[in-house]
Structures are given as C-alpha cells and as structure tokens.
Amino acid sequence: MFRNRVSKLAVTGVTGALLMAAAACGGGGDTAAPSPGNTGAGTAAPAAKIKVGLAYDIGGRGDQSFNDAAAAGLDKAKAELGVEAKELEAAPGETEAQKEERLRLLASGGFNPIITVGFAYSNPVKKIAAEFPDTKFAIVDDSAATGPNISNLVFAEEQGSFLVGAAAALKSKSGNVGFVGGVDVPLIHKFEAGFEAGAKAVKPDIKVQKKYLTQAPDFSGFNDPAKGKTAAEGMFDAGADVVYHAAGGSGGGVFEAAKAAGALAIGVDSDQAKTADPSVKDVILTSMLKKVDVAVYDFLKSISDGSVKSGPKVYDLKAGGVDYSTTGGKVDDIKDKLDEYKQKIISGEVTVPTGS
Amino acid sequence: MTTTTGPKDTFLNRLLGRIPLTGWLALAAPVAAVVFAGLVTALVLLVTGNPPVETLTTMVEYGTQPRTMVLTLNSATMYYISAIAVALGFRMNLFNIGVDGQYRLAAILAAAVGGSAVLPGFALTVLVIVVAMAVGAAWAAIAGILKATRGVSEVISTIMLNTIASSIVAYLLVNVVGVRRDNNIGTRPIPEDSWVPGVALVPGTQAKVFGLIFLAIALGIGFHVLLNRTRFGFDLRTTGANREAAIASGVNVKRMVVIAMVISGAVAGLAGMPQLLGASYSYSLDFPAGLGFNGIAIALLGRNNPIGVAIGALLWGFLDNSATILDLQEVPPEIVQIMQGVIVLSVVIGYELAHRYRIAAEQRKVSRELAAPAAVEGAKA
Known part of the structure; x- marks a missing residue:
C-alpha cells in the first residue's frame, strides 16, 4: 500500500514538473521576450504622450455599469487629449495583493497617471501610491485612500x-x-x-x-x-x-x-x-x-494641463456630477x-x- | 481478480486516486494529460489570435520573478488548506462542496473575535484560529449529521449551506460586526501584536510569504499521518473505498461520516486565516472569495495526495497570478481559467484512460493464462 502511494505521489509530482518544463521549453527558442509595460516600439513617439493606466473592478469594459462609464471618460480623453491607455481588469475573488501587483506593474511600466475604479482598490492604491510618489493616482468611489498623489473621485x-x-x-x-x-x-x-x-x-x-x-x-x-x-x-x-x-x-x-x-x-x-x-x-x-465618465475625463484633463489636485473631489448636484435625465x-x-x-x-x- | 482485497474498481475510486497505477502507466498518464492540456491551450491561444509560445514565455518569465513567486506561494497557501479540506472528505467518498461557505463564515466570525481584542498578543492569534476551526467544523457538522441521521446527500446539503452561509455573512457584516469605511464595510481590524508576521522565504524581494504557510505544511503532514498511520485513518479509507467491507469489519459508518465532515470543516475554517492574519486583518467586502471551489479542482488535480495537492495549489497560484501579466500584454486573462479547466479535465481523463487500458490488459493476461478466449464478465473496454 505504501509503495503504491509513493508511486502515485511521484506521478502527481511529475505532472506539475512536466507542465512547467513544457512551458519553459516552449519559450526556449524565443529571444526577445516582451517585458512588462512594453507597449510596442511603434508607439514610442518622441513627444511625451500621457500614458494612462486604467484598472477596472470585476467586469471591466463592457459591464454596462460604472466600469463602462470610466471607459467612456477614457475614450473621450483619448480622442480629445490624445492620451494612450492600458486597461486592466480585476478577476473575481482576487486578493488585495493581486490588485497591488496590477497597480505596481502599471506604475513600473511607466504609466502615469493610474486610474482605479471601485472601492476595492482603496488599500492597494494607498500602498502603491506611497511606493511610487512620482506617479499620480485616482480612485473612483473611494475617499478612504489618501495621499499626496491620490485624487479621490467620489459621488453624491x-x-x-x-x-x-x-x-x-x-x-x-x-x-x-x-x-x-x-x-x-x-x-x-x-x-x-x-x-x-x-x-x-x-x-x-x-x-x-x-x-x-x-x-x-x-x-x-x-x-x-x-x-x-x-x-x-x-x-x-x-x-x-x-x-x-x-x-x-x-x-x-x-x-x-x-x-x-x-x-x-x-x-x-x-x-x-x-x-x-x-x-x-x-x-x-x-x-x-452618475457621471463617472466626466470625473475620469476631468481628472485626465487636469493631468494634461498640470492642474491636478490630490484629495477628494465630490461630484454632487452642485458640481453637476449627479443629475437626472x-x-x-x-x-x-x-x-x-x-x-x-x-x-x-x-x-x-x-x-x-x-x-x- | 487482483482488486477484491483493495477498493472496488469503480470510476469514482479511480477518479479519487484510490486505485494506483503501476509501471509505465503511472508515468504515461500524467505525461499524456500534460501534452493534451498544452495542445488544447495552444489551440485556444491560436484561435483567439494570440501567439502560444510568446504567451507561455511571458507567463514563465513573470512567474519566476521573486515577487511573483511570493504571490504564488501566498495564493497557494490558501488553496492548499482549502484543497486538503476537500481531499479529507473525498477520501471517505464525502463531497464537501461546502468548503466555500465554511471558510467564509469561519473567517468573518474569527475576524470579529480578533477585532474585539479580548486577549492580548499571541493568545488572540490562537483564539482567532481556534474560533475559525470551530465555526468551520460546526457548519460542516450540519451536513454530516443530516447525512448520518436522515441520509441527506452531502452534495445537496453543502451547496445549500453555502448559500445560507453567504446570507448569514452578509447579514453579520452589514448589521452586526461591520464598521463602515467609506464605501467598504468590514470587521474591526485585529490589533497589530496579534498579526502573523510574514517570512522572507524568497530572496531578491521585500515581499513576504504568509507566516501561516507553515500551518499549511503542517496540515499536509497531519493529513498524511492521520490517513496512513492511525486507526481512524484506516477506518476512514476503508469506509470510503468499500463501505460494505468497513461495516463488516465493525466500523460505525454513521459516526465516521460526522467525524470526517467535522475534521474537513475545521480545516476548511483555516483556509481564510493566512489572508486574515497575514494581510487584511479584517473581513470586509473584498475578502477573497471562491477559495472553496478552487480547492475542489485542486484536490482532484492532486488526486487527494498531500504532495500532489501541493503541486496543484502552486500551479493554480502561478496561473492566477500570471493573469495580470497576460492582461498587460493584451492577452485576455480569461485564458488562465481555460487553462485551469483543461488541466483538471486532462488529468481526470488521462488517468481514466490509463486505468481502462490497465483493466483491458489485465483481462487479456487472464484470458491468455486460462487459454480461453471467452469475454470476462464486467468487461468495459
């Protein structure tokens, strides 16, 4: 019985090892591996274009909800301000550490500013903003994450x-x-x-x-x-x-x-x-x-003209951030x-x- | 008839790894599974217009960075505990689908106790862990008792208990133990002197591995010892492998059902602890969800063997964490979920095919020895 168990154990061990090995072999012939943040050589224009990193909550672009609203603001900024963007989305059930890693990859990839959508990014933004003091961050729907380089876009x-x-x-x-x-x-x-x-x-x-x-x-x-x-x-x-x-x-x-x-x-x-x-x-x-699109666009505009402010910006009736149609x-x-x-x-x- | 003394040669027993493969088949099954999983993944990548080789290279390159290795270990720690809880049940033919509800209910109540800071320092840490185990065990015991006394299938009852647990957790969070923090709501944070500090296991990064990874390792060893070195483990395996034989040899099967569920639930209760005591210190809306269901897949992948499950958990953690880099490289991160599904299916199918080949080969051998070409009763292949 024990010997059988050992052989079974070896089998499962081999399974994982081989899978890793297979993956490694597959990449053996490849020389120039892509590195994080490399968006392609063709786009590296000499003019300092704004590279926006946008981290969505679960659902991402196409959720017909606030992620989509943020995407609409970004699209407007792409058209009118000529910004470039990289959009990443959260996976269901992930931990804060995984959200942090997403923001860290964006920040270390040279994306600045970085916009995060949803209160779930509160702690991750606070932590990563401290690690990258020269990068501007914005978070939609949260005012708990504060820092000299964090703008909070909140709504009434x-x-x-x-x-x-x-x-x-x-x-x-x-x-x-x-x-x-x-x-x-x-x-x-x-x-x-x-x-x-x-x-x-x-x-x-x-x-x-x-x-x-x-x-x-x-x-x-x-x-x-x-x-x-x-x-x-x-x-x-x-x-x-x-x-x-x-x-x-x-x-x-x-x-x-x-x-x-x-x-x-x-x-x-x-x-x-x-x-x-x-x-x-x-x-x-x-x-x-609830004009998340306006808030995202306003934030990007303030980045492009250098007037960005940290801290909460409340989009209420007075500011025209909420309304009825x-x-x-x-x-x-x-x-x-x-x-x-x-x-x-x-x-x-x-x-x-x-x-x- | 070589199998009469061991587990019955049924699909279930083969699926759960109770009938071992021997000889070259033991190697052929996983190799075939991996080759098949690799081919399907490559095909999916090709069809969706992504280069398979570059995609895998990116994943491996990212996955071997020190920081990613820490993230992988941390995810794997929680997956491992969850999968061990599932595997314990599997060994006795109990499908504990309820690990998901058990760990979440355990995590919120343990977090509430931790946040109340009734004890100082390390004593509170121990109390939090004990509460988590007790809650997980109690919640799983409901399903165990229902099965033992009323014959209710634990598959049905644990799925229902998951839904009930979700509602209870939501109620507790919003109405009883939760404190509003802007748009989030969570239990009061556990005081810092009761946290479980991380350990710098991986050189080259400041990121720390959950201190409770040692608890996960201990659970794996405990699992092995319990099943293979104790009378209880022998009874448990016997009950799972051949119920009639167990009853005949004097095992109280009903009692075993309840005890096995309680132990499985107690382990399930620990699944959220590395995150609670090592990273978030509070149960809030963004506490990781779905650990229980990942645990089921990993237990199947690891064939309910402590080392196999560990490899499965590491593989799962690696795949989950590499989704981010795929997203950054414009490869849909959902590819990772496809990979996970294909790997589990390939392993299950690969082993089953190997078993069928083994059965056919045994039958041919018997036929030859008897020099009688008549078909053997129960032929499947």
Missing part, C-alpha cells in the same frame, strides 16, 4: 437618487414604488436612501418596496438581467408602478419587466433612455446620472418640481440621507 449618489425618487412619486398612480439594488453593499445603500427620501418628500405615505439581487461577495447582482427581471416582476405584481434600479447590467431585466407590466422604470449611471435596448426605451421615465420627455411636466428640489439640495435646505 443619494442626491441624484433623491430627484428620481421624487419623480417616481410624482408619476406613481398607485402610491407604490420599488427599488432594485444590484448588491447589498454600502455604496448601493446610498442610492436606496436617496430614492426613498425623495419619494417620501413628495408623498410621505408612499410605499417603497426594496430588493437586493445578491449579497457580497457574490457580485453577480450587477450583471444578471434575469434576477433583475424577477425582482421587478415581484414588485409590479405587488402594486408598484415605478421601479428604480441601481443594479448595473441587471437593469435590462427591470426594463423588460416594466414593459410587460405596462409600468415605468428608472435607469441609473448613464442616460439609459439612450443606451438601453430600443424595445424597452419607452418605459424609461428618467435616469439617475430628460431624454424621452416623460418628466417634462414635472421638471419644475424636480428642479425646485434640486435647488433646495444645492442650497442645503434639504439634506439627503446616505443610508447605513
């Missing part, structure tokens, strides 16, 4: 959500509205708190149904239209006639459910009456705009009331709660 999501909450209450005939959150995390609680406060400001006795699609660390709630559809259907069945989603890519399902129920839905992040599937555009009452004309009749609330929030007369 609750203020924009307040306005769409008010719009929902003004448009609701049943006195019953719904909120679908992608993942049960503090960031999304801000959307929920603002929405509820806005709805209750219009109609104190309004019923607000709430549902989160997944619990962390399962972040699939930001990218699962089927879950969004089921949740919204439940709300419409229970009497809601307007549902707001803060669920990224899952929002498509919410729109489908609204279409089937003959009800209305509210989009998030971008102007979804423009970007959503054409078949459901007509159910979108308005969208809560008017595409489709469904809120034209209540625009005066919404703008009134907007002014009250800007002036400080109304304070919007940010949730737990």
Whole structure:
C-alpha cells in the first residue's frame, strides 16, 4: 500500500514538473521576450504622450455599469487629449495583493497617471501610491485612500437618487414604488436612501418596496438581467408602478419587466433612455446620472494641463456630477418640481440621507 | 481478480486516486494529460489570435520573478488548506462542496473575535484560529449529521449551506460586526501584536510569504499521518473505498461520516486565516472569495495526495497570478481559467484512460493464462 502511494505521489509530482518544463521549453527558442509595460516600439513617439493606466473592478469594459462609464471618460480623453491607455481588469475573488501587483506593474511600466475604479482598490492604491510618489493616482468611489498623489473621485449618489425618487412619486398612480439594488453593499445603500427620501418628500405615505439581487461577495447582482427581471416582476405584481434600479447590467431585466407590466422604470449611471435596448426605451421615465465618465475625463484633463489636485473631489448636484435625465420627455411636466428640489439640495435646505 | 482485497474498481475510486497505477502507466498518464492540456491551450491561444509560445514565455518569465513567486506561494497557501479540506472528505467518498461557505463564515466570525481584542498578543492569534476551526467544523457538522441521521446527500446539503452561509455573512457584516469605511464595510481590524508576521522565504524581494504557510505544511503532514498511520485513518479509507467491507469489519459508518465532515470543516475554517492574519486583518467586502471551489479542482488535480495537492495549489497560484501579466500584454486573462479547466479535465481523463487500458490488459493476461478466449464478465473496454 505504501509503495503504491509513493508511486502515485511521484506521478502527481511529475505532472506539475512536466507542465512547467513544457512551458519553459516552449519559450526556449524565443529571444526577445516582451517585458512588462512594453507597449510596442511603434508607439514610442518622441513627444511625451500621457500614458494612462486604467484598472477596472470585476467586469471591466463592457459591464454596462460604472466600469463602462470610466471607459467612456477614457475614450473621450483619448480622442480629445490624445492620451494612450492600458486597461486592466480585476478577476473575481482576487486578493488585495493581486490588485497591488496590477497597480505596481502599471506604475513600473511607466504609466502615469493610474486610474482605479471601485472601492476595492482603496488599500492597494494607498500602498502603491506611497511606493511610487512620482506617479499620480485616482480612485473612483473611494475617499478612504489618501495621499499626496491620490485624487479621490467620489459621488453624491443619494442626491441624484433623491430627484428620481421624487419623480417616481410624482408619476406613481398607485402610491407604490420599488427599488432594485444590484448588491447589498454600502455604496448601493446610498442610492436606496436617496430614492426613498425623495419619494417620501413628495408623498410621505408612499410605499417603497426594496430588493437586493445578491449579497457580497457574490457580485453577480450587477450583471444578471434575469434576477433583475424577477425582482421587478415581484414588485409590479405587488402594486408598484415605478421601479428604480441601481443594479448595473441587471437593469435590462427591470426594463423588460416594466414593459410587460405596462409600468415605468428608472435607469441609473448613464442616460439609459439612450443606451438601453430600443424595445424597452419607452418605459424609461428618467435616469439617475452618475457621471463617472466626466470625473475620469476631468481628472485626465487636469493631468494634461498640470492642474491636478490630490484629495477628494465630490461630484454632487452642485458640481453637476449627479443629475437626472430628460431624454424621452416623460418628466417634462414635472421638471419644475424636480428642479425646485434640486435647488433646495444645492442650497442645503434639504439634506439627503446616505443610508447605513 | 487482483482488486477484491483493495477498493472496488469503480470510476469514482479511480477518479479519487484510490486505485494506483503501476509501471509505465503511472508515468504515461500524467505525461499524456500534460501534452493534451498544452495542445488544447495552444489551440485556444491560436484561435483567439494570440501567439502560444510568446504567451507561455511571458507567463514563465513573470512567474519566476521573486515577487511573483511570493504571490504564488501566498495564493497557494490558501488553496492548499482549502484543497486538503476537500481531499479529507473525498477520501471517505464525502463531497464537501461546502468548503466555500465554511471558510467564509469561519473567517468573518474569527475576524470579529480578533477585532474585539479580548486577549492580548499571541493568545488572540490562537483564539482567532481556534474560533475559525470551530465555526468551520460546526457548519460542516450540519451536513454530516443530516447525512448520518436522515441520509441527506452531502452534495445537496453543502451547496445549500453555502448559500445560507453567504446570507448569514452578509447579514453579520452589514448589521452586526461591520464598521463602515467609506464605501467598504468590514470587521474591526485585529490589533497589530496579534498579526502573523510574514517570512522572507524568497530572496531578491521585500515581499513576504504568509507566516501561516507553515500551518499549511503542517496540515499536509497531519493529513498524511492521520490517513496512513492511525486507526481512524484506516477506518476512514476503508469506509470510503468499500463501505460494505468497513461495516463488516465493525466500523460505525454513521459516526465516521460526522467525524470526517467535522475534521474537513475545521480545516476548511483555516483556509481564510493566512489572508486574515497575514494581510487584511479584517473581513470586509473584498475578502477573497471562491477559495472553496478552487480547492475542489485542486484536490482532484492532486488526486487527494498531500504532495500532489501541493503541486496543484502552486500551479493554480502561478496561473492566477500570471493573469495580470497576460492582461498587460493584451492577452485576455480569461485564458488562465481555460487553462485551469483543461488541466483538471486532462488529468481526470488521462488517468481514466490509463486505468481502462490497465483493466483491458489485465483481462487479456487472464484470458491468455486460462487459454480461453471467452469475454470476462464486467468487461468495459
């Protein structure tokens, strides 16, 4: 028995060793191996072009959510400021050390500035920014990472959500509205708190149904239209006639459910009456705009003209960082009331709660 | 009939490495598997328009840098503990799919105890580890007791318990033990004098390897000793290999089921500890997820053998960490997941094919010896 075990042990040992060896042999004939950060000789122009490193959260470009919004800002900067960029994305379930390594590779590869998307980069940015004091860093959705070379791009999501909450209450005939959150995390609680406060400001006795699609660390709630559809259907069945989603890519399902129920839905992040599937555009009452693209572009512009500042930059209603959209004309009749609330929030007369 | 004294020659027993290959087959199986995995990966790279040779060179070059080696060792430490937990169950035909829920529930409660700083220094470290083991064991025991008393398949119950664990962890984090830190939320950090310091194992870098890598090594040795040098281990292997034979020889199978699940769960509870006590010191939204499922793949890859699992864990850690460099070189990092899947499948298929060849060869030999060409009952090939 023992001898058998040993032979088996040798077998498994050989498996791994051979795999490594095979990989090593495969590279034996190759002379000029690519090194980290080498983006190709053709692009090494003499003019000092800005090389941007962009580190996405899970999902990366194409997630129809905040990663995409950051990508849109970067694309604008590429077109208008002529910056070059390298985009990397996080893998599900990775550790902070792996995020650090991603930023370190970018920084040591000469990318400056480096933009990170999502609060998960908070500790990694803080650490790597200290290691590379001459590189500028920006982090979206986090103000906890601070340093002389870190700019924090943060948003007052609750203020924009307040306005769409008010719009929902003004448009609701049943006195019953719904909120679908992608993942049960503090960031999304801000959307929920603002929405509820806005709805209750219009109609104190309004019923607000709430549902989160997944619990962390399962972040699939930001990218699962089927879950969004089921949740919204439940709300419409229970009497809601307007549902707001803060669920990224899952929002498509919410729109489908609204279409089937003959009800209305509210989009998030971008102007979804423009970007959503054409078949459901007509159910979108308005969208809560969170202008990550503007924040990313502004940051890159400040880099290019040398006016970059470290520390938090709050994109709230006052700064135009959050807002509601008017595409489709469904809120034209209540625009005066919404703008009134907007002014009250800007002036400080109304304070919007940010949730737990 | 050479197999009547050992485990029954079933697909499951072959899959879990209970029936060893001998002679040249023992070498041919993994070689064929590796060649096959290499070919499939190269094909996928070619189809997606990436040069296979350069891609592998990049990975190996990056993977052999001192800092990457530290990252690989650190990932492998956690994978190893998780895979050992899975392998313990596998050895007894228990599919503990619930390692994922067990380690996360254990990590958050252990982190909460650590954050409360009820004891000073090293005593707190020990307490955190003990709490993690106890929570993991208790959570796994539910599945064990359900199986022993009601005959509930542990595959079903542990998957369900994973979902329940996720909800409990989310509830605890948001409502009970969590403290808001901007957009993140986590348990109170464990005080610095209770951290497990890293060790500078790899020369040429300041990055440190998790101190708890020694715990992982100890677990591997403990696993080997428990299974091969104790009566309990003998009973466990017997129960897994041939349940009827175990009952006949007086093993209380129900008791074994519960005990095996409890031990597997206790080990699973430790999977998050290197990260908790060596790097993040708090359980927050970005605590690494999915260790349990990686553990299942690695246990299969390592054929439930402590050394095999170690090699599997190192390979997994290397592949995971090389995803970043692929991303930087414009190669889709998802290639790594394809590689991982192909490697596990190739190893499973490679060994199974070798076993079928062995069975056919044995049958031919018996036929020749009996000089009777009649087909042997149960022929598979």
